Amino acid sequence: MNATTIPSNGSNASNATGANVPGTDALLCVEDLQVRLPGLPPDQPILDGVSLTLQAGRTLGIVGESGSGKSMTALAIMGLLPEGARAGGRILLQGRELLALPEREMQTLRGNRVAMVFQEPMTALNPVHTIGNQVAEPLRLHQGLGRRAAMAEACHLLERVGIANAAQRLSAYPHQFSGGQRQRITIAMALACKPDLLIADEPTTALDVILQQQILDLLDGLVEEHRMGMILISHDLAVVSEYSDDVAVMLRGSVVERGATQAVFARPQHAYTRQLLAARLHMLEPHVPSAEEQAQERDAAAGAAAAAVWEAEQGARAVEPGPDVDVEGQP
Numbered sequence: 048m049n050a051t052t053i054p055s056n057g058s059n060a061s062n063a064t065g066a067n068v069p070g071t072d073a074l075l076c077v078e079d080l081q082v083r084l085p086g087l088p089p090d091q092p093i094l095d096g097v098s099l100t101l102q103a104g105r106t107l108g109i110v111g112e113s114g115s116g117k118s119m120t121a122l123a124i125m126g127l128l129p130e131g132a133r134a135g136g137r138i139l140l141q142g143r144e145l146l147a148l149p150e151r152e153m154q155t156l157r158g159n160r161v162a163m164v165f166q167e168p169m170t171a172l173n174p175v176h177t178i179g180n181q182v183a184e185p186l187r188l189h190q191g192l193g194r195r196a197a198m199a200e201a202c203h204l205l206e207r208v209g210i211a212n213a214a215q216r217l218s219a220y221p222h223q224f225s226g227g228q229r230q231r232i233t234i235a236m237a238l239a240c241k242p243d244l245l246i247a248d249e250p251t252t253a254l255d256v257i258l259q260q261q262i263l264d265l266l267d268g269l270v271e272e273h274r275m276g277m278i279l280i281s282h283d284l285a286v287v288s289e290y291s292d293d294v295a296v297m298l299r300g301s302v303v304e305r306g307a308t309q310a311v312f313a314r315p316q317h318a319y320t321r322q323l324l325a326a327r328l329h330m331l332e333p334h335v336p337s338a339e340e341q342a343q344e345r346d347a348a349a350g351a352a353a354a355a356v357w358e359a360e361q362g363a364r365a366v367e368p369g370p371d372v373d374v375e376g377q378p
């Protein structure tokens with residue numbers, strides 16, 4: 048689909064998306080991106096005419112059903128497409144054409160000017176290296192810091208993302224942290240070189256609601272503080288609605304609608320966007336249990352009560368106390 052055929056709505060939409068012309072001040076401008084993968088028919092591109100624009104200091108949400116091409120768009124921007132993939136169109140970062148960049152230069156950009164946070168933190172963390180070394184590595188590699196200075200900065204970054212006792216934990220390994228802490232560590236790594244563009248691909252999907260909010264608040268604050276641009280990929284419309292200034296809706300490898308988030312969500316133009324929003328509303332509607340569900344709930348409650356009585360009886364029969372349990376307060 049050509050960029051000009053994509054509906055965009057709302058008064059801010061032109062601000063958010065109208066800078067889709069070379070020479071404007073957009074941080075990122077993706078124009079008519081096509082991606083073909085080997086083994087698939089050439090007339091079935093994985094991405095077909097994706098166009099996006101992101102300004103510094105703003106967050107662009109990308110939503111769409113599973114398999115619509117959200118992650119592939121992110122990987123194309125990062126220069127991390129699968130082996131043998133062919134990409135067409137243009138990806139301009141501060142006016143610089145990324146698709147034409149030699150791999151060596153792209154490597155310099157990655158982790159330096161553009162960084163990515165993945166859904167699964169272990170994708171980015173190396174299990175056999177200490178956290179300190181991993182957070183310090185981009186600082187040594189891209190910023191030329193010495194070992195001591197890089198470690199001090201790594202410690203500061205870990206504190207910044209809320210890792211308690213960061214100085215003592217620099218020598219710990221990824222498996223010694225909880226899932227939420229590991230995700231914070233990958234954010235610290237991604238932010239180490241103060242990138243201009245951060246891509247967060249479902250960064251909090253695996254986490255509980257409280258941690259999810261803490262991490263999104265953290266990213267949101269950093270966008271403002273560093274005037275970064277962030278692409279937030281999420282299947283959660285509520286998250287996108289709260290944290291994104293602009294939104295792009297993807298369907299089968301194309302962007303079908305984009306614009307200022309509040310305008311798109313308030314007045315969706317494309318049938319698929321309406322469908323997505325309707326599905327979300329349906330999920331939010333209070334569920335009135337049927338008579339059968341009420342009976343099942345009563346049975347489950349009775350079963351749970353019987354199990355509690357059994358456990359209490361077992362506890363009372365226990366003669367020897369068990370070993371002390373070390374309860375760590377950290378989530």
Ligand SMILES: Nc1ncnc2c1ncn2[C@@H]1O[C@H](COP(=O)(O)OP(=O)(O)OP(=O)(O)O)[C@@H](O)[C@H]1O
Nearest residue numbers: 084093111112113114115116117118119120129282
């Ligand atoms: N390495 C790969 N080789 C071949 N096809 C792939 C590969 N990775 C993804 N695809 C295909 O590309 C299409 C887009 O996938 P992508 O991962 O971008 O979707 P998505 O919108 O991010 O989905 P999800 O929300 O489930 O992560 C899908 O049809 C997927 O099957």
